Amino acid sequence: MADRLEDLARAFERFPGIGPRQARRFVYHLLGATPSDRSRMADLITNLANDVRQCTECMRFANGGALVCTYCSDTTRDDSQLLVVEKDQDLLALERAGSYRGRYFVLGGVLTLSGKGVIREKELLRATERRLPKGLTEIILALSATSEGENTVDHLRLILTPYRDKVKLTELGRGLATGSELEYSDAETLSGALQNRKET
Amino acid sequence: MADRLEDLARAFERFPGIGPRQARRFVYHLLGATPSDRSRMADLITNLANDVRQCTECMRFANGGALVCTYCSDTTRDDSQLLVVEKDQDLLALERAGSYRGRYFVLGGVLTLSGKGVIREKELLRATERRLPKGLTEIILALSATSEGENTVDHLRLILTPYRDKVKLTELGRGLATGSELEYSDAETLSGALQNRKET
Amino acid sequence: MADRLEDLARAFERFPGIGPRQARRFVYHLLGATPSDRSRMADLITNLANDVRQCTECMRFANGGALVCTYCSDTTRDDSQLLVVEKDQDLLALERAGSYRGRYFVLGGVLTLSGKGVIREKELLRATERRLPKGLTEIILALSATSEGENTVDHLRLILTPYRDKVKLTELGRGLATGSELEYSDAETLSGALQNRKET
Amino acid sequence: MADRLEDLARAFERFPGIGPRQARRFVYHLLGATPSDRSRMADLITNLANDVRQCTECMRFANGGALVCTYCSDTTRDDSQLLVVEKDQDLLALERAGSYRGRYFVLGGVLTLSGKGVIREKELLRATERRLPKGLTEIILALSATSEGENTVDHLRLILTPYRDKVKLTELGRGLATGSELEYSDAETLSGALQNRKET
Numbered sequence: 001m002a003d004r005l006e007d008l009a010r011a012f013e014r015f016p017g018i019g020p021r022q023a024r025r026f027v028y029h030l031l032g033a034t035p036s037d038r039s040r041m042a043d044l045i046t047n048l049a050n051d052v053r054q055c056t057e058c059m060r061f062a063n064g065g066a067l068v069c070t071y072c073s074d075t076t077r078d079d080s081q082l083l084v085v086e087k088d089q090d091l092l093a094l095e096r097a098g099s100y101r102g103r104y105f106v107l108g109g110v111l112t113l114s115g116k117g118v119i120r121e122k123e124l125l126r127a128t129e130r131r132l133p134k135g136l137t138e139i140i141l142a143l144s145a146t147s148e149g150e151n152t153v154d155h156l157r158l159i160l161t162p163y164r165d166k167v168k169l170t171e172l173g174r175g176l177a178t179g180s181e182l183e184y185s186d187a188e189t190l191s192g193a194l195q196n197r198k199e200t
Numbered sequence: 201m202a203d204r205l206e207d208l209a210r211a212f213e214r215f216p217g218i219g220p221r222q223a224r225r226f227v228y229h230l231l232g233a234t235p236s237d238r239s240r241m242a243d244l245i246t247n248l249a250n251d252v253r254q255c256t257e258c259m260r261f262a263n264g265g266a267l268v269c270t271y272c273s274d275t276t277r278d279d280s281q282l283l284v285v286e287k288d289q290d291l292l293a294l295e296r297a298g299s300y301r302g303r304y305f306v307l308g309g310v311l312t313l314s315g316k317g318v319i320r321e322k323e324l325l326r327a328t329e330r331r332l333p334k335g336l337t338e339i340i341l342a343l344s345a346t347s348e349g350e351n352t353v354d355h356l357r358l359i360l361t362p363y364r365d366k367v368k369l370t371e372l373g374r375g376l377a378t379g380s381e382l383e384y385s386d387a388e389t390l391s392g393a394l395q396n397r398k399e400t
Numbered sequence: 401m402a403d404r405l406e407d408l409a410r411a412f413e414r415f416p417g418i419g420p421r422q423a424r425r426f427v428y429h430l431l432g433a434t435p436s437d438r439s440r441m442a443d444l445i446t447n448l449a450n451d452v453r454q455c456t457e458c459m460r461f462a463n464g465g466a467l468v469c470t471y472c473s474d475t476t477r478d479d480s481q482l483l484v485v486e487k488d489q490d491l492l493a494l495e496r497a498g499s500y501r502g503r504y505f506v507l508g509g510v511l512t513l514s515g516k517g518v519i520r521e522k523e524l525l526r527a528t529e530r531r532l533p534k535g536l537t538e539i540i541l542a543l544s545a546t547s548e549g550e551n552t553v554d555h556l557r558l559i560l561t562p563y564r565d566k567v568k569l570t571e572l573g574r575g576l577a578t579g580s581e582l583e584y585s586d587a588e589t590l591s592g593a594l595q596n597r598k599e600t
Numbered sequence: 601m602a603d604r605l606e607d608l609a610r611a612f613e614r615f616p617g618i619g620p621r622q623a624r625r626f627v628y629h630l631l632g633a634t635p636s637d638r639s640r641m642a643d644l645i646t647n648l649a650n651d652v653r654q655c656t657e658c659m660r661f662a663n664g665g666a667l668v669c670t671y672c673s674d675t676t677r678d679d680s681q682l683l684v685v686e687k688d689q690d691l692l693a694l695e696r697a698g699s700y701r702g703r704y705f706v707l708g709g710v711l712t713l714s715g716k717g718v719i720r721e722k723e724l725l726r727a728t729e730r731r732l733p734k735g736l737t738e739i740i741l742a743l744s745a746t747s748e749g750e751n752t753v754d755h756l757r758l759i760l761t762p763y764r765d766k767v768k769l770t771e772l773g774r775g776l777a778t779g780s781e782l783e784y785s786d787a788e789t790l791s792g793a794l795q796n797r798k799e800t
Binding site: 403404405407408411414415416417421422424425426427428429430431435437438439440441442443444445446447448449451452461463487488489 | 603604605607608611614615616617621622624625626627628629630631635637638639640641642643644645646647648649651652654661663687688689
Binding site: 285286287289290293294296297298299300340341342343344345346353357368369370371372373374375376377378379380381382383384385386387388389390391392393394395396397398399400 | 686689694696741745753768770772780784787794799800
């Protein structure tokens with residue numbers, strides 16, 4: 001007989017940030033749960049793709065049966081801006097911040113320093129083409145301030161070059177993040193913070 | 201429509217050591233998986249209780265259809281010793297160490313300092329009764345060297361008092377654990393290490 | 401006889417970030433050093449105030465016998481800007497970044513949330529008065545992006561109110577610090593990053 | 601003029617566990633101290649070797665003018681045991697634990713895996729010779745449960761071989777240290793804990 005316990009532990013090991021030991025703890029957690037809790041979880045996992053679909057415009061995963069998500073179909077949002085993020089969670093963080101009212105595109109990943117990584121390149125180009133007639137004038141490359149993020153910005157700038165006569169490419173401003181201390185900040189952060197200083 | 205994505209995230213939040221953010225990452229990980237990977241995982245979770253059962257002797261979870269697990273049915277193991285651990289993973293750590301050849305009992309938990317916690321008390325008493333005629337002479341209370349572990353040892357010592365004329369109660373020895381530095385060791389660890397010193 | 405070893409350990413305990421154990425390690429480190437190394441260190445400590453003096457303009461500690469430090473006496477620096485930092489190390493971090501060419505003032509501390517803390521308030525007002533005739537037009541309140549930093553900015557804004565008709569008060573810009581990930585950034589950081597976005 | 605501030609920072613950088621940034625913080629801490637606090641610290645450092653001397657028996661550093669420290673001159677301590685530790689702080693930890701009443705020897709270091717490191721080898725042999733007529737029967741090699749500690753035990757066992765007919769060599773017992781959890785313990789710790797189990 002196959003070792004189901006081990007099979008499930010190995011499936012949990014593929015979860016982000018989970019090692020062999022925590023994967024086994026998950027299995028024992030499920031063994032200690034009630035059969036109805038287990039079958040409910042199995043049900044949620046099986047039906048995830050039925051209930052949650054990928055928006056054909058921004059590529060994010062969203063609940064509901066519609067082809068286009070609520071942010072993409074919301075006619076009050078600003079069509080002149082398209083903000084490109086790495087992943088769904090980044091988009092949700094920006095929505096929580098509440099200061100952006102334009103459109104989104106989820107890249108689905110970043111490029112490593114050696115240029116590896118799968119990103120939705122063709123889909124981004126298509127989204128750009130589709131949004132141009134609607135008044136698109138700016139694409140905000142909102143990647144993280146990490147070397148992978150910067151590398152991805154460099155690549156996107158390259159493939160979006162053909163649109164630069166119609167569309168302005170921007171990236172997020174550098175500065176002090178909440179909790180940053182001057183003493184431990186690097187030159188780029190400090191220079192950005194100085195340059196972006198504002199009247200108080 | 202119910203928010204399935206949120207429901208699944210909340211189920212993952214109940215996993216040991218998982219907060220709201222990592223729970224959401226798990227959901228997005230599953231959304232990015234293939235439908236066949238998802239249905240395989242759902243299948244493993246649903247059938248977990250069919251394939252894995254709790255041994256009626258030691259209470260651990262084990263693969264296979266048998267009522268009694270391989271350690272409990274192994275006739276070459278020593279019936280004179282019964283080692284009590286908190287959880288399945290502790291038992292597996294001891295098996296990996298390879299120096300114990302007696303029987304096991306999994307308590308299923310520990311008692312907190314305020315005496316709270318669910319442990320398999322009645323089952324332990326029953327296992328003791330059942331093992332006495334087979335030659336049981338020692339119960340090793342192998343709990344962790346934490347305050348909860350010590351509290352649980354105190355309680356077990358109490359409820360096992362009626363058997364002390366036939367059975368010796370022992371607990372694990374204190375000493376230097378791998379990596380321990382003398383300078384940072386407390387009095388109990390150092391005293392145990394000194395008392396348990398061995399010729400070299 | 402007094403316990404010199406303990407006395408020295410207690411003196412090291414007052415060093416920033418040093419607990420009793422590390423303080424003792426320092427003492428044993430010095431006991432293991434050569435007498436000439438020890439007397440050299442003692443000499444450096446004794447003469448610290450002779451060799452290093454506090455600049456009468458910016459209040460930072462600097463080598464050399466001059467009353468005014470090299471940054472304050474440098475005639476090529478911009479007299480229209482005065483940048484206020486908490487401590488000497490912040491000033492040095494900004495100099496390393498190399499993007500600021502104005503004047504400095506070291507506040508010597510921050511105010512806690514309950515308004516406690518010793519800062520060079522009078523000295524700042526005097527420095528402002530002194531710099532106004534030289535063409536001062538902007539005071540940059542370059543405190544850390546922490547609650548203490550923000551509290552101190554609030555207080556400085558208040559006491560500098562009388563100069564606001566002649567001098568613009570600014571604070572450092574918020575945005576992504578190097579290493580910041582969108583997913584884990586708070587609303588203020590993200591809003592700052594969006595607002596301060598720049599063409600790429 | 602020499603940069604005294606930098607010289608002192610570099611001296612602090614040689615302190616155990618101190619990097620360039622914290623070394624500079626120490627200098628600024630001293631700059632902010634009163635001249636009398638600074639001169640008192642300088643004085644303590646200069647006179648450290650006058651007030652604290654290395655015991656000629658156990659090699660530890662101790663206050664007072666005597667050649668031999670209080671532990672070595674205490675006639676109520678057990679002359680049959682000599683316990684060898686790496687450093688003064690380990691000896692103090694054992695004294696705090698209060699369960700050892702024999703004699704000590706401080707090795708002054710450990711050997712790395714490649715056999716490097718300075719230890720008081722000749723002094724240990726001399727101490728052994730000196731203690732044999734006084735009734736020495738056991739040398740306890742009380743090194744940390746780290747690879748360096750084990751390597752040092754191996755080396756000491758070798759150089760003490762000539763005395764093994766008169767003196768028993770022992771090392772500290774392995775087991776659960778305070779806070780150890782079974783699940784995360786390695787084979788050697790668990791085997792030691794089982795072997796050293798005691799009646800409860």
